[in-house]
Amino acid sequence: MRIISKLLPASKMKLVISSIGVLALIAFAGLILFEATKAEVIIADNGNKQTVKTHANTVGELLAEAGITVGEHDALSHSEETKIKTGMEIDYETANKIIVSVDGIEQEYYTTADTIEEFFKDNELSFADRDDVSHNTTDAIEEGLHIEVAKAYQVTINDGGREKKVWTTGTSVGELLDTNKIKVKKKQDKIKPALNEDVTKDTSITIVRVEKATEEVTEKIAFETEKKNDASLLEGTEQVVTQGQEGTVVKKYEVTLENGKEVNRELVSEEVTEESTNRVVAVGTKEEVQESNLVTLSSKKPKVSKSVSKPAPKKSSKTSSSSSNSSKVLTMIASAFTSSCNGCSGYTATGINLKANPNMKVIAVDPNVIPLGSKVWVEGYGEAIAGDTGGHIVGNRIDVHVPSKDAAYNWGRRTVKVKILN
Structure with a gap:
């Protein structure tokens, strides 16, 4: 300014200062106007x-x-x-990037929603209460949030024959049963698939309810008929000396039930509570002697003589030999048995199913006396097959098969003729 003042006269100097003041005023006014127009x-x-x-x-x-x-x-x-x-x-x-995974399938989303509930609503995503969602709907949205959803599906549970459908999002068989309050006896019930196996959409669960119970059965013991020779009775006659008395036996079985149906029965113990009494029959052995008087007409006194029977003609040796070769006759003690009893399998030692053939003529024999498979004829019973054995069938003993317990009681125990036919 001093330099300018030296160069310019005083009048001009005043003019310059005035001009600068005006310009400054204009600039300030312009600045105020600029700010005012924002x-x-x-x-x-x-x-x-x-x-x-x-x-x-x-x-x-x-x-x-x-x-x-x-x-x-x-x-x-x-x-x-x-x-x-x-x-x-x-x-x-600013939008947040989040990932939603539904049953393992991922999809990216961008959202400005504040909560998961708002985000689901904005994107029209809805899930049932039974679906498994990794976050609560009230949780806040954050950048990089990963929401996992497992959608529920139905599986069938066959519980002891009764079917029910339940919802699951995938878990183990044991956890699914616990969730649905289905109790099982792990050491007794049969569960398929196993409790530790995973449940999938194709899984069907089967529970077989197994129960064990003890059952008591009272059975009759058939009496046997015992025959004794009696020389005071005529041959061909019989007389009951002692009436037979049935006995009783109590058998205990362990019974296994599956879904209420019996699948196995095992004899645990048996106790004879009353012994049977044999029926005793006296069999006459006394021979009857018949005599007749023959009167001979002559001049002498009549002579009394015993009639003499004429001997029967002898058979040829050829016929006798043929008869002895074709059959063998034995005298044996015969009792009776039946397959229609609790715990009886019904199969003989040779595989004959007597339950399927209750009227079949079969006898139990000692194979050392009568070979198994032989065709025989039994007095009072008829033709039969030697198709079974028994612990008490030893020597000249046989058991004849009859269709019922009553028939066995009626047969009793008797001495019979047995002819081996082949």
Whole structure:
């Protein structure tokens, strides 16, 4: 200024100072006018509000001035082309990237929702209460959140023959049964698949309810008929000396039931509570002697003589030999048995199913006396097959098969003729 003052006369100096003052005033006025013409706008950046003054013409220009870049999935209350107006409030929210996995299939989402519930609603995602969702719907949304969903499916449980369908999202068989309050006896019931196996959509669970019970059965013991020779009775006659008395035996069985049906019966013990009494029959052996008087007409006194029977003609040796070769006759003690009893299998030692053939003529023999498979004829019984054995059938003993217990009692025990036919 001093240099200028030396160069310029005083009058001109005053003029210059005045001009500078005017320019400064104009600049200051312009600055005030510039500031006065700015629009005042509120920007809410992810909830953080700030008031700015701007000469920007559009929302996009304003956000650029504020250093805000709007992404494809971000939320903006106004389009970027919207003209700026004083008093405008612009809301901007950055979208969070989350992943939703449904039954192992992943999908990416971008959302500005605050909670999972809002996110599901915005994206029209709905899941049933029985589905397994990894997060609560009230949880807040965060960047990179991974929501896993296992959708429930139905499986069938056959519990002791009764079927029911239950929902599951995949677990072990044991856990599924516990969830549905189905109790099993692990050491007794049969469960398929095993309790530790995983449940899938194709799984069907079967529970066989196994129960064991003890059952007492009282059975009759048939009496045997015992025959004794009696020389005081005529041959061919019989007389009951002692009436037979049935005995009783109590048998205990362990019975196995599966789903209420008997599958096995095992004899545990048996106790004879009353012994049977044999029926005794006296068999006459006394021979009857018949005499007749023959009167001979002559001049002498009549002579009394015993009639003499004429001997029967002898058979040829050829016929006798043939008869002895074709059959063998034995005298044997015969009792009776039946296959229609509790615990009886019904199969003979040679594999004959007597339960399927209750009227079949079969006898139990000692194979050392009568070979198994032989065809025989039994007095009072008829033709039969030697098809079974027995612990008490030794020597000249046989058991004849009859269809019922009553028939066995009626047969009793007797001495019979047995002819081996082949």
